Amino acid sequence: MPVKCAILGFGYMGEIRLREMRESELFEPVLVCEPDPEKRAKLSGVEISDDPEQIFRNDIDAVFVCTPNDKIPDFTCRALKAGKHVFAEKPPGRSYQDIKDIIAVEEECSDRKLMFGFNHRYHPGMQRAKKIIDKKSLGRVLWVRGLYGKSGGKNFASSWRNKKEVSGGGILLDQGIHMLDLFNFFCEPFNEVKAFTSDAYWQFELEDNAFVILKNPEGQNAMLHSSATFWKHRFQIDIGLEEGYLTVQGFLSKSGSYGRETLIIGRKQFEDETDAIGNPSEEIIYFDKDLSWQIEMEKFADCVLNDRPVTDSTSAHALAAMEIVHKAYVDSSTKNIDSARQN
Amino acid sequence: MEFSTVFLDVQEKDVRPMDEYNGYLDRLKQDIPNYYAEKGESRMTCPVCNASLSNMHPPGEEFTKNLITYVKCGSCSSVVAKEKFVLSNIQAFFTESESRKYWMTEIWSKTSEARIEKIYQPFVSWAQGRLLDYDFAEALSVAEFLPNQPGLLEGWKRVRSKDNLSAFASCVTTGTNLGESVTIHSIETNEKVDILMSVDGLNRFEDPARALSWAIEHLNPGGLFFFTTTLSTGIETLELGADSYNVLPPDRLFLPSYEGLQALAARAGFEVVEFSTPGMLDAALLRHAEKEGRKLSPTIQYFLNNRSVENDVKEFQSTLQKLRLSAFGRVLLHKKDCKKT
Ligand SMILES: [Zn+2]
Numbered sequence: 001m002p003v004k005c006a007i008l009g010f011g012y013m014g015e016i017r018l019r020e021m022r023e024s025e026l027f028e029p030v031l032v033c034e035p036d037p038e039k040r041a042k043l044s045g046v047e048i049s050d051d052p053e054q055i056f057r058n059d060i061d062a063v064f065v066c067t068p069n070d071k072i073p074d075f076t077c078r079a080l081k082a083g084k085h086v087f088a089e090k091p092p093g094r095s096y097q098d099i100k101d102i103i104a105v106e107e108e109c110s111d112r113k114l115m116f117g118f119n120h121r122y123h124p125g126m127q128r129a130k131k132i133i134d135k136k137s138l139g140r141v142l143w144v145r146g147l148y149g150k151s152g153g154k155n156f157a158s159s160w161r162n163k164k165e166v167s168g169g170g171i172l173l174d175q176g177i178h179m180l181d182l183f184n185f186f187c188e189p190f191n192e193v194k195a196f197t198s199d200a201y202w203q204f205e206l207e208d209n210a211f212v213i214l215k216n217p218e219g220q221n222a223m224l225h226s227s228a229t230f231w232k233h234r235f236q237i238d239i240g241l242e243e244g245y246l247t248v249q250g251f252l253s254k255s256g257s258y259g260r261e262t263l264i265i266g267r268k269q270f271e272d273e274t275d276a277i278g279n280p281s282e283e284i285i286y287f288d289k290d291l292s293w294q295i296e297m298e299k300f301a302d303c304v305l306n307d308r309p310v311t312d313s314t315s316a317h318a319l320a321a322m323e324i325v326h327k328a329y330v331d332s333s334t335k336n337i338d339s340a341r342q343n
Numbered sequence: 344m345e346f347s348t349v350f351l352d353v354q355e356k357d358v359r360p361m362d363e364y365n366g367y368l369d370r371l372k373q374d375i376p377n378y379y380a381e382k383g384e385s386r387m388t389c390p391v392c393n394a395s396l397s398n399m400h401p402p403g404e405e406f407t408k409n410l411i412t413y414v415k416c417g418s419c420s421s422v423v424a425k426e427k428f429v430l431s432n433i434q435a436f437f438t439e440s441e442s443r444k445y446w447m448t449e450i451w452s453k454t455s456e457a458r459i460e461k462i463y464q465p466f467v468s469w470a471q472g473r474l475l476d477y478d479f480a481e482a483l484s485v486a487e488f489l490p491n492q493p494g495l496l497e498g499w500k501r502v503r504s505k506d507n508l509s510a511f512a513s514c515v516t517t518g519t520n521l522g523e524s525v526t527i528h529s530i531e532t533n534e535k536v537d538i539l540m541s542v543d544g545l546n547r548f549e550d551p552a553r554a555l556s557w558a559i560e561h562l563n564p565g566g567l568f569f570f571t572t573t574l575s576t577g578i579e580t581l582e583l584g585a586d587s588y589n590v591l592p593p594d595r596l597f598l599p600s601y602e603g604l605q606a607l608a609a610r611a612g613f614e615v616v617e618f619s620t621p622g623m624l625d626a627a628l629l630r631h632a633e634k635e636g637r638k639l640s641p642t643i644q645y646f647l648n649n650r651s652v653e654n655d656v657k658e659f660q661s662t663l664q665k666l667r668l669s670a671f672g673r674v675l676l677h678k679k680d681c682k683k684t
Contacts, residue, residue, distance in 0.1 A: 124345075128475070128476070131475040131476070132472070132475065135475060137472075265472075281349070281350035281351060281352070282349075282350065283347055283348070283349045283350075283469075284347060284348045284349075285345055285346075285347045286345060286346050286347065286348075286665075287345055288344060288345065289344075
């Protein structure tokens with residue numbers, strides 16, 4: 001029996017979720033709720049409504065919350081309370097408090113499954129890197145560094161993502177959070193956070209660039225540059241290990257604009273210290289199939305259908321990523337105040 | 344379908360020391376009339392893609408080397424021996440001919456160290472890396488077509504150890520010296536294994552479709568076939584045609600094209616997981632050919648003469664790998680798990 005689903009919000013993510021449901025035998029899309037008539041007009045073959053309250057109907061097992069950030073916590077909590085399993089997109093709300101509130105409700109509704117859409121974990125480059133790390137064939141992870149950014153664009157200024165009351169944060173919360181989730185995926189959780197942010201170009205009163213430096217109790221360090229002013233779409237994560245390094249560069253996406261997804265595997269090469277080779281030969285793997293949406297949704301379906309606990313992209317993972325974002329905003333705002341005072 | 348690029352410090356002398364190699368070619372001239380003179384019927388269809396061979400590429404193109412005539416398939420661009428040979432004769436060539444004895448005593452003995460370090464060990468670590476994606480039980484059973492062993496189908500050996508791939512790896516990388524924990528025996532007719540491996544063995548078969556169906560029959564559901572092969576669509580083979588160093592009869596009775604081999608694998612029931620061309624020697628072989636006065640296209644000739652600094656040559660070879668245009672292919676095939684589908 002497939003999971004009978006409602007999709008709340010038929011924007012970029014809602015479309016992807018519906019497409020994946022239609023490809024899978026594990027889901028039956030029953031209903032899509034979307035307030036925008038233009039977006040509703042694109043839909044067929046499924047019940048369509050402009051009333052979000054329809055998602056609480058009895059014939060719905062699970063709700064995919066694909067709304068802007070400000071609506072995610074409320075609908076997630078109410079759906080859980082109404083007995084629905086919930087798959088919510090990232091970020092899990094606008095603030096650290098939002099995800100804590102969600103978790104409080106989740107604890108009351110322990111028979112329901114809650115998962116978040118941190119799909120980057122399931123990209124082929126990340127999956128392969130994770131297996132290499134877990135197998136310890138290159139030793140322990142020492143550090144991680146991520147670059148993730150985009151170019152903005154013609155409609156960037158009018159997007160809800162850049163309205164603070166809707167999104168709650170800028171590029172760090174919108175896109176950088178995926179990279180922070182990957183840091184937590186590859187390393188032990190990070191607790192110390194330093195950050196600088198700026199909105200020097202777009203001036204939305206939301207950061208268009210964030211530089212975040214992290215440390216965890218194991219002594220692993222991480223660094224993120226999240227940007228809406230790269231002027232090209234760019235994704236890169238470098239992982240330094242005791243015996244070599246891994247780089248995932250490029251990212252399979254609908255538009256292909258982040259470039260071909262590759263995993264570079266480099267092995268440290270030196271026999272003795274005077275003979276260090278600074279440019280070891282690398283193996284580069286080129287991927288061509290993004291199964292990330294399918295994998296994460298199948299995981300969700302498996303938890304729902306077989307009553308298994310959610311272990312991937314859990315609320316705890318969402319909380320950990322949001323905690324870093326929160327600390328980064330706090331740290332960078334302190335510095336902004338300090339420098340303003342000095343001026 | 345994925346592919347990889349890998350940079351290894353392989354040089355021509357590592358696999359083909361010139362004096363010994365020429366000695367091998369001389370002996371082949373003696374042996375081939377004895378083992379490959381008896382011919383079966385002419386091929387009507389391409390053994391790789393099944394298209395009619397009357398459709399040659401370009402029409403009528405064929406060449407003879409070491410008394411063996413090759414044609415290039417007009418549909419898939421594979422280069423294949425035009426006539427069939429007697430299987431028992433092919434097996435006899437690999438088991439008892441002077442050429443192969445010479446190969447083992449002179450070439451293998453002089454190149455085994457480099458081959459192990461630069462070909463077999465990277466092959467095994469590639470396989471080990473790829474295994475991370477599959478859930479096999481701890482005890483794997485593995486069979487290999489030992490590249491330095493005689494024989495064809497009989498050359499497929501099964502390794503039984505407290506079986507894991509590392510134990511197997513040590514047996515691949517040490518050639519014939521098998522560790523005590525590993526027993527090895529010829530694979531039996533109905534025996535199935537999880538993993539098959541072949542380094543440069545496939546091209547010896549005159550019927551690649553038969554080789555692949557044999558492979559799929561001997562794999563458990565979900566099993567993997569790791570192999571290397573010389574390709575007709577590498578730049579060295581495309582440029583040099585009959586003069587290609589990679590067209591080496593009778594060691595290679597067919598050279599599949601990149602596209603043809605994918606179609607062939609699919610026909611046999613395999614899923615192609617990876618198909619890379621991580622070759623390192625195309626540029627070096629083209630340079631070698633130029634020095635020997637062999638004919639090259641003006642573009643390649645210009646490149647070799649005017650972009651000869653090390654970084655340019657490296658970039659060229661790297662581009663060949665990225666575009667799957669090296670003559671050395673590395674393939675991972677997956678026998679779909681019946682339970683899952
Ligand atoms: Zn053909």
